[in-house]
Amino acid sequence: MNLGIDLGTSNSAVVGVDDSGLRLFKTDDGKDVLASAIYFDRRGHMTIGTRAQAQAELSPDNVAQGFKRLMGTSSAIELEGANKSLTPEEASSEIIRQLLRQVEAETGSNEFAGAIITIPAAFDQMQSEATIRAAHAAGLSKVGLLQEPVAAAMAALEGATRRDGRFLIYDLGGGTFDLALVEASGGAVNVIAHEGIKMLGGRDFDRTIIDSVVRPWLAENFQLPENPSRDSRFKRLFAVVRMKAEVAKIELSTRETAVIYLSEDDARAQDLEGNDVYVEVEISRLRYEELIKDRILETVEISRKMLRENGLSNDDIDRIVFIGGPSKTPVIRDLVSRELGIPADHKTDPMTAVARGAAIFSESRDWSVEKGQRKAARGSVSTTGGQLTAKLDFTARSADENARLRIKADTSGGEYRFNVSGPNGFDTGWASLDQKATISLPLPKPGKHVFKVQIEQADGKKACDDQLVEIVRTEATAAAIHATRTVSVKVAQGPASERRNVLHPLIEKGTALPVEGVTSYKLREKLVGGTPDRFEVELYDHADGVDSPDLNLAIGIFAIPADDILEPGQVLAAGTEVNIHWQMDDNGLIRCEISIPSIQVHSERKNFYNPQAGQDRFDGEEGGSLAEAKLVQAQAAINDARSAIGDDSKLDGLQRRVARQHELLSNSSDAEARRAVTEEALHVQQELARLKEAPEHRRAVLLQEIEQIEEGVADLVDSFDPETVERLNTLLRSAREEISNKNWSEVRQLVQQARTIFQRALVQQPGFILHMFETLSEERHSALDKNLHDRLVQEGDQCLESGDIEGVREVVGAILRNRMPSESESGGVAILSSLMR
Ligand SMILES: Nc1ncnc2c1ncn2[C@@H]1O[C@H](COP(=O)(O)OP(=O)(O)OP(=O)(O)O)[C@@H](O)[C@H]1O
Ligand SMILES: [Mg+2]
Structure with missing residues (x-):
């Protein structure tokens, strides 16, 4: 069996696929999705899922949640109550293990041909690598990655009557926003473009409710310290408030008002005057809609930009497929659909589509290699045994309802005829075979179809052995997977006295994967063996239209010490040719090797990045200063831009984004919030860079x-x-x-x-x-x-x-x-x- 796993920020799901089709494996408590929450009791016993999530109310210190948003960083998740510390990767690994147990409970087997784990389109190299490592640690050896919107697109075609056209996948989840522009033709999915915001999802809306509704209410009714949520006495209160805010938010999807209520017993905290704290505050749907509107409009803006960049208008798009929990919020569907002028699709299940799509995709992989590769779409066999040798070429896999079979044989020596029969009574009857024949084979339903090809002479004697041909009709196929980000190398440019760093693209966003190549560079300075000299290759996640290295995310560094390649005293002159042999597989992962032809050095193929160098820590005191410093930078950049271009509505928008981050930072001290702030600060600076280019x-x-x-x-x-x-x-x-x-x-x-x-x-x-x-x-x-x-x-x-x-x-x-x-x-x-x- 192959597996598709949606490893979500809030919820995860697993779907298996074999000859009998797709099958969702439910949780122990009968739910479609598993809450991505881990609880340790004081004795160190672990619980995963809804029950773990519920424990957050009683013992927030013992529950890990939201760790997907810390993937690819070194931040530790401290479970103080249970005296445990987990890395985001370990926590993800536990979730995968639990999903595998769900499969085993129903099938009795823990052997899998291969598994596909989905990741947000906006995941960078470090986050992708971390996901693969988490899967390996959970015991999956054959595992590949797939972008969530591609998976969702494949699921959107599953069982659909219209398998052609263009649509948008709008996936707003617990932690990330993903958007994809998809073209489908006969069930083959081609993702033309994707975009995403790594740090936008339901968890941010929960926070907004707390900050804009609960906090002011508390301040009005109680005497609390200035930043109560950063005070250990109120930690529990805010953990519970967070859960209640989420419940209220979900209620607002179907009701006009909701109440966030916490009794004195729930809160277990006293204010500065010794009064027992409780919460009882109402929020209306209208107020909630106002609170999240800006962020939704941000997603609309990205959608417009994507259409524009691809030369399309709303009329060219048939529908928007909404994926993810928050997209069940009526205002989100309505606003997005109305603003873009594109109708909404109501058929695809927003909670399980990604896992289903991943399963469909995993079935299409040939798992004889570790990360999987695409199964061949065409097949070919020869049959002989009598007078004739016939070659059969056919569609081996297709998302279409028909496949093609071609029979070729040298029939010049006599008269021959053929017959092809298959499922559902399909039979061509006997027809004469003159050198070659092409037959259209019907594939009435998804799955495997076996056809029998017979060829005989005019007298009815077999001309060659009967041959069975196996054709799989898939739910959907991925026509091509594209690089979601431009990956660039930092190089120095210009004459010696004026040199500066710029980014030089290796792999452009949108390139069809897998892809590989060699790019030549020159050494800037000489290297001498026996000295501490070294040279470094630095890789960047290169944002569109932002060319300055310091405004982009460094994703890897590859250092080669002179001593590794040179004898003591040996000199490698400045200007020596250095080649980077790069490769991006269709999981989106980069690998590199480096060669220096003049001294015949060829480094072994290895992952490009050094996990220690590539990771920020967002926990502890320093995590706070890091986020703070980034915000100060962003603010300075805004001020600078304002003094050049004066008043501008886009600048005002960016200013609001920074203000929101300041608020977020002063209200919470968790690593997740700090990472969100740090990313936003970078995005604001990138937006500014683009604005200045206008x-x-x-x-x-x-x-x-x-x-x-x-x-x-x-x-x-x-x-x-x-x-x-x-x-x-x-x-x-x-x-x-x-x-x-x-x-x-x-x-x-x-x-x-x-x-x-x-x-x-x-x-x-x-x-x-x-x-x-x-x-x-x-x-x-x-x-570092x-x-x-x-x-x-x-x-x-x-x-x-x-x-x-x-x-x-x-x-x-x-x-x-x-x-x-x-x-x-x-x-x-x-x-x-x-x-x-
Ligand atoms: N009916 C609903 N209305 C509004 N929000 C909802 C509803 N149901 C769930 N949510 C919210 O959806 C979020 C979880 O969505 P989902 O399960 O799609 O995320 P995920 O797949 O875990 O996250 P990601 O894809 O970002 O990693 C939570 O913030 C939850 O509060
Ligand atoms: Mg999701």
Whole structure:
């Protein structure tokens, strides 16, 4: 049996598929979906599912939930009450194990041909890898990944009468939003585009209800400390409130009002004046709709953008298939459907579609390789045994209701005839065979169909052995899987004195998978064996239209020490060719190897990223500072943009998003919230970068940049060497001139050149280095190795005391190298990539 597993933030499901079709395996308590919740009692006994979820009310400290949103990070999930600590990966693994137990309980078997686990389209490399590891740990050896919207699309075609057309998959789940534009033709699904928001789902709506309704009510009725939810005395209260808010939210899908009620006994907390706290607050559907409207409109905006980018309008789309719990909310369906002008599909079950689609897909995989590969769509056999050798070519797998069979034989030596018979009384009768014949075979229902091909001579004697041909009609097939993100390499660009880092795309979003290739780069600096020299290849998740490395997510780093490839003293010159042999399989996972032809070095194939280097921690004190720092950055970027372009409604929208994140951060201290905040801060900055590129803002933005550099030069004119000042002034003058010519790409280039030269000169200033050292010392949260950071800061302090500026400079470099690649560009002082184009 093959399995399809929907490993959801809130709920998970498992569907099996074999010759008899699809089969949903229910939970012990008879539910379609398993709550993704894990509870440990004090004796360490584990419970998973609805009962675990219910325990969150009584002992929130012992229940793990929502951990999918922490996948691919190093954040620990601490279950203090049970004295346990789990990684998000371990927690996911427990959920998978439980789903496998559900299958075993019904089938008695724990042997599976292969399994497909679904992931949000927005999952990056680290999150995908973590999911595969979780599956392996749960005992699944043959396992592949599939994007949730692709799975949903396949399920939407299952049993559908219309198996052609274009539709949108709108999947709003507990934690993530996924959107896909799908084209279907005869049951073959082609996902033309997908998009997603990693951090948008039902859990955010629960939070909104708490923050906008429950919190103000509490503040009005009780004397509470400033941030009660961060106070351990109220932890329980808020855990229970969260559950009740979710219940109320779900009620609002079918009712006009709901009450969030917690008795004094539920709350078990006293306010500052010693009063027993309770909650009794009503929320109307209208109020709830207002609260989530902005976020829903964000999904509408993404949908519009997707249609626009693909040259389509609403008329080109037949229907929207709504997937996920929150999409049962009437206002969400109505608003999205109305805003986009596309009718809603009401047939697909929003809770189990993803697992069903995954199962359909897993059936289409050939599991003789570890992560699975596509089964052949065509088959071919030869039959002989008598006078004739006949070759049969046929459709082996099809989502269509008909398949084609072609018989070819050299019949020149006599007269022959053939007969094909099959299920449901299908029979071609005897027909003469003249070299070749093409027959259309009906496939009345999904599953396996066996046809018998007979060929005989004119006298009725068999011309060759009868041959059986097996054809599978699938529920749906995936015509192609596409890369959901552009993956780029960080490279240094420009002449030596003006070099800066840019992203160079390896695999473009939308490329059909699997795909592989070789791209050549050059070493920027020489490498010497026997020294600590090394070179690094850094991989980025490259957001559309945002080219600056520090505004993108670093997803992997691949370091090669000189000592691994060179003899002591051996030198590899700057400019040496370095090849990256890259490959993205149809699970969306990247693998790379690196070769240096001049010294015949070929690194072994391995995963591109280093899990330690690639992961942020969002728990603990530092997790808070990390999120805080990102918000400060985003706010600074907004202020900067506003001073260039003035009032703008898009800017206001971004400002609101930042404000919301501030609120979220001050109200909660859990890792999940901090990750959400950190991601939002990055998205806001990416949006700003796009906004600044808009034609109507170009002039103002470039002028501002010119002015900023001019001011900097004026401030430092006495410390810079005259040549540099002269060069900068020339560049800036030309930039101003080109502005009046509206020659934007030229202006941009001049400004970039000027900025790079300015920063280079700035770094030479002792005062600047001291300032950087002070700032960086404080940013322990950005350090990969915290202990190393502490040692470096100590070292820097000693250098400072002894007035050793060069020493401080080195320490600054080392601190930057001990950060995520995207954060090593701090203060405009980038560590240049080891590679160049
Ligand atoms: N009838 C309903 N109306 C509104 N919201 C609902 C309803 N039923 C469930 N939800 C919400 O849906 C969310 C869970 O949805 P779902 O099970 O689709 O998510 P998931 O698949 O676990 O998450 P993801 O796909 O993001 O990983 C929860 O936030 C839950 O409160
Ligand atoms: Mg889901």
